[in-house]
Amino acid sequence: MTTSSLSTAPDSVATPTLEATPAPTAVSTALATGPRRADATAALALVAPLLLFAHGILDWVDGLGLPADPADRATTGTTSLGIAAGAVLVAAIGLFCWLTTSLAARLRHVPLAIPAGVLAAFGAGAAGTVWLGRTVGLLDRSLPTALTSGGAVLAGVALSLVLGALTLEGRMPVGSFVLAGVAGATLLLPWGLEPLAGLLLLIALAPLTRSPDPTPQGDSHGNEPA
Numbered sequence: 138m139t140t141s142s143l144s145t146a147p148d149s150v151a152t153p154t155l156e157a158t159p160a161p162t163a164v165s166t167a168l169a170t171g172p173r174r175a176d177a178t179a180a181l182a183l184v185a186p187l188l189l190f191a192h193g194i195l196d197w198v199d200g201l202g203l204p205a206d207p208a209d210r211a212t213t214g215t216t217s218l219g220i221a222a223g224a225v226l227v228a229a230i231g232l233f234c235w236l237t238t239s240l241a242a243r244l245r246h247v248p249l250a251i252p253a254g255v256l257a258a259f260g261a262g263a264a265g266t267v268w269l270g271r272t273v274g275l276l277d278r279s280l281p282t283a284l285t286s287g288g289a290v291l292a293g294v295a296l297s298l299v300l301g302a303l304t305l306e307g308r309m310p311v312g313s314f315v316l317a318g319v320a321g322a323t324l325l326l327p328w329g330l331e332p333l334a335g336l337l338l339l340i341a342l343a344p345l346t347r348s349p350d351p352t353p354q355g356d357s358h359g360n361e362p363a
Contacts, residue, residue, distance in 0.1 A: 193331030260291030
């Protein structure tokens, strides 16, 4: 009796295959990091002007009862309240520096990310150094205004450059940029209007707190609109 083969050898042995995982693209990376960056920018645009407003109030309270002439107000900033007000100002400048670098990273046609970031960081560092030196007694209280306010001015210039570039690229309303300029001019006035300037900046930066990411949107494949 002959028996037929019950099974035949397979022509080929199937081996498991692993599907290749696609490498992350620029679009997927932007989608993953975009909301977090937008949330940070919104928080900075809200907190930084509020800190500037708080510093103006603290500085005003610290100067109550002192002579109106700034040259005679030698004790300003030496009290605990004055030192706290200086710390709040340094924190505000640091947050404005962070906001500047975050907004500069969104620029697509104006290469201001590196120069604006360096200028803002230098301004924040200078402001922090002057405050610390005056607090511990290493720097004289009668420093020139150019040294005591130079750091804040540099940080403000860096932020204004970035806001202007964002306005030119259509990522910020023109009215907000103009209002930010009015706030900067208010800070330069010798009348103690820093709280008003903080409120003006808060209103000017309000579009940054509402918009998740003011960058032009492309199609589903990441292509820029024509």
